[in-house]
Amino acid sequence: MTMRVLAQSRGFSLWPESASTSAEDVDLVYLALLGLTLFFVVLIGAMALGFGVKYRAGAKSFRDHPIRKTLPIELTWIVAPLVMTLVIFVWGASVFVDLGTPPADARSIYVVGKQWMWKVQHPGGRQEINELHVPTAESIKLVLTSQDVIHSFYVPAFRIKRDALPNQYTSLWFRATRPGVYHLFCAEYCGTDHARMRGSVVVMTPTDYQQWLAEEVTERRSDGATRGRDEEKESGPDSATSRRIDVSTSPSAFVEFGCAACHQSNTTDAGPNLAGLFGRTVRLADGRVVVADEEFLRRSILEPNHAIPSGYGNSSSMPTYAGQINDDQMAELVEFIKSLETNGEGATQPDWPATTP
């Protein structure tokens, strides 16, 4: 339905719409490159045309211009383009680093690609298919994965793209600036209906977005949603208040898989305390030092042995959850662990030894 609206609202154009802060950054680098291109095309074209006409066979031109020394000329057209390209490199790289580093306060949304659709899971469990609703003026971090082959999440109006890989989390972030409905494409060829793996990103004003959220919640409640209401209330973006892991407020997956048995802050040291883990740099038993990001949490759930915290022996007593947990539950668990802030006890427990105090 939105696709049709989208199709009608767009006419012929030579410049893509821009609807995010990243779009402006990328466009600037693009324009600089366009300027560089024009400069060289005009320079080379003018030289070729000038020489081509002047020295054409039959033209009575003076052809005995002295041959200048080669080396200075060669060095000119080696060094000058080199400097220009290096400037562009540094610029492009700095924009790329910005676009690769989500702000700490970014709202996380989980996106799963599968042949041939995008499944979106908002914090709190709300789901969409081939649509993504986001508010303006808020940093949104998309955590991507795939159920089958490689897909690529691409929103031209935001000038961003990231591959969604099976068995791995990747991420991208953006900050939408203009309300509207924008194309969402799969950019990585993924099989028969790759061309139809299209959707739309709906950017709304914060007020509209709040309204939309409310609608969704009402709909879900009237549908008789299976998940507890506490969780919806609790796991919103502002809900990350200091607290212990309380089974009554944790998502169903946390209960279903029995995580609490070992990972509750007040139990024995069977497993490390998860509070405040996310985003920290932790030291592992084999001496490696890693940042506990979404991918780290995901992999630790599926392959507990790949990273054992220092102080917990050499092999994990935790079983693998590979094959038992689906992408939705995984997103739920990861989001839940992220929402746990340090609860005071973490400081005294050497569970996840930080590298820096």
Next chain:
Amino acid sequence: MADTPLAHQFDDVAQQREAAGLGMWTFLATEVLFFGGLFTVYTVYRVKDSAAFVEACHELYMWLGAINTVVLLTSSWTMALGVHAAQHGERRRAVSFLVRTAVLGLVFLLIKGTEYSLDIRERLVPGPGFRAEWTVDPTHAQLFFVLYFVMTGLHAVHMLAGIGVVSAMAFMVWKSRSSTHHANALEMAGLYWHFVDIVWIFLFPLLYLVA
């Protein structure tokens, strides 16, 4: 080596010999990158999934690998002596060393075959029948064995080709009137044989000694 036949495109024997040598080394460079792709795959997974690889490596018969290394190193020695003999006109000696080289190559394959059959018996062949009991992680243990079989298998194919070439050379040197007639070709065959030996020199520690 005045009696080396000269192909029409060359001016003299020296040029032909230089071309053959360079050609062989170019070929070996491509072989380095052919195996190099596999070494890269192995190294990346070794670094990523080290615990599983260490556990899987313990299942290999290190002593069989070590014995096989001795066999191959010896065969390289006899090959070098065979080439040396041919270049110095000692035809019978050359043939005898070539035969020894080929036999050592066969011994290597025999030991390798024995090892494969032990691996099969212990359900270490990747696929549906792969052993399930691993403490670290069966998926990556299986990945180790995929690479083990592909790398040693590709090496074994090269060994087979080498044995064929060395046997053929032995036959030709035996039949020819002058041993130096084939010295150039024999030197090329030797380069190939030693290269296959070098591949094993790296495969042995990578696969058997990663622990």
Next chain:
Amino acid sequence: MTEHTASTRTYRNVAMTLFVLLAGTVIVAKLQLGTLAPVIALSIAAAKAVLVAMFFMHLYYGSRLTRVFAAAGLFWLLILLGLTLGDFLSRS
């Protein structure tokens, strides 16, 4: 025409050194040196490979061009291995 001038005695010495190195690598493996073990094992392998290439394959007596060709394959392998591994090691 000049011949490769390795003598049979050189070959014997090289072969003996190779056997000693092999024994060394097996012993080191049995010592359980942890993270250092692969480094030592591969260094010994590299030493063995150099011996085989230099003497059995006559690189030591060969022209500079031949040595460049022999090194080229290795150099490009290092490019492949280095840049690929660089990616995997620098992932956060």
Next chain:
Amino acid sequence: MTTLDTLTVAAPSYLASRWSLRSWLLTLDHKRIAILYLVSITGFFFIGGAAAVLMRLELATPESDVVQSAVYNRLFTIHGTVMVWFFLIPSIPAVLGNFLVPLMIGARDLAFPRLNLLSWYLFMAGGVLAIGSIVAGGVDTGWTFYTPFSTTYANSAVIPMVAGIFISGFSSILTGMNFVVTVHTMRAPGMTWFRLPLFIWAMYATSLIFVLATPVLAITLALIGIERIWGVGVFDPALGGDPLLFQHLFWFYSHPAVYIMVLPAMGIVSELIPCFARNPIFGYRFIAYSSLAIAILGFLVWGHHMFVAGQSLYASMVFSILSFLVAIPSGVKVFNWIVTLRNGTIQYKTPMLYALGFIGLFTVGGLTGLYLASLAVDLHVHDTYFVIAHFHYIMVGGAVMAYLGGIHFWWPKMTGRMYPEAWGVFSAVLLFFGFNLTFFPQFLLGYLGMVRRVAEYPPEFQVLNVLSSAGASILGVAYLVPLVYLTASLIRLPSAERNPWKATGLEWETSSPPTEFNFVQAPVVTSPPYAYPPLGAIAEPPATGVQEASSG
């Protein structure tokens, strides 16, 4: 005919020496093998071209109406695989390289004629398997064979296609080996490295890539086969593998492969420009060294295909800066070619038009490569039509233009016949316009966000797509015209002189077409290449015989 000297009258040309089919299929003559390649890659070119025509037809409308997605996906896979491995990669090296390398350096043949013939048979065996996979239902993976799609999910004839490319890879390796060794060991007396024609430098650099990159592709494709046949994991993440590792290995070959296509093209242009400008080439050593620089730097940039694929940020930075650097030696070549025109006496013959067309289109193609090297912009244009446009400017605007220029330039030498000049000029101009109309709109489409490999697209992209399809129909005609008149020239047109362009270079010192062993008398070189006399000397051929060439 009057210029044929007594020496060549004595020996028949390589074409006329024997006539039987057997004498062609078992030939060891590098020139005949070149002709075998010429005929076979022309066939492959039109197979790949037919797929492209159907694709452009389908893309004239936003819906999938001409073909369904499943068919379209097979079409672009055929187009990609056939054009890359069975046309572009062998095109200049295996046809013009095979024909010219021994002639240009003054040798009787390549160092290993048997391997040369074997390489053609391997190429054909690979080609038959690839075509077989199309007959067996086609392949829908794209030419990149990304895992886990190609290993686990694709339900098509991946195995024969991969096997075909694997086998034809060895044909590349053998050709590369042959050229490297030939250039090192078989140069005529006096043919020092810095007297080599720049085409030889380019072929040497190309051969390095053949020899050092192709084996990695071979083993990677073999691993795909193993994974697919036995269902064990190498790259499949579900089985513990990493799909990015596949991409690393694939692009370690496939990015340098782009330079396999464009370096020989640059070599041809370096021959054509001085000849038709009647001027010694400017900056010979810089053009020669830049070929090597491109070949080596070209190996260090493959990661720019993986900026958005999940590669580490640091690796991406390194690959980005190296990708910028590889543009510099290409720029050096372009500037040197342009300055070669200065003081010249330029004749706008067909080969020269192709060469100038190459410079223009390659410049655009090269500069748009910077957009993809730039991390920020690549984030947006990666996997869009911007990429398609960019690499077609390099591979079609660059490599194919130069290939056709070379074919026209050396046609008299290869066949002993002249082509019709008016038709040649017509098709070169038509090609240039058709090409730009086809591919320039795709830059715009790419920046607008149209992704590649889709049979359907949002309707607002239609205008530009229709322009592109219209251009493609012109382009198609522009390819058919030379096919017709070049074939016709074999029967109808007058015989060529030994040196119709009054060009320098040893290949012009022998008869057209050459005798079986190229030179009746071994040439001796005593002067640098491209010794085109300055103004006024155009009426006189710079050299009329082997002996005079060696002294002048």
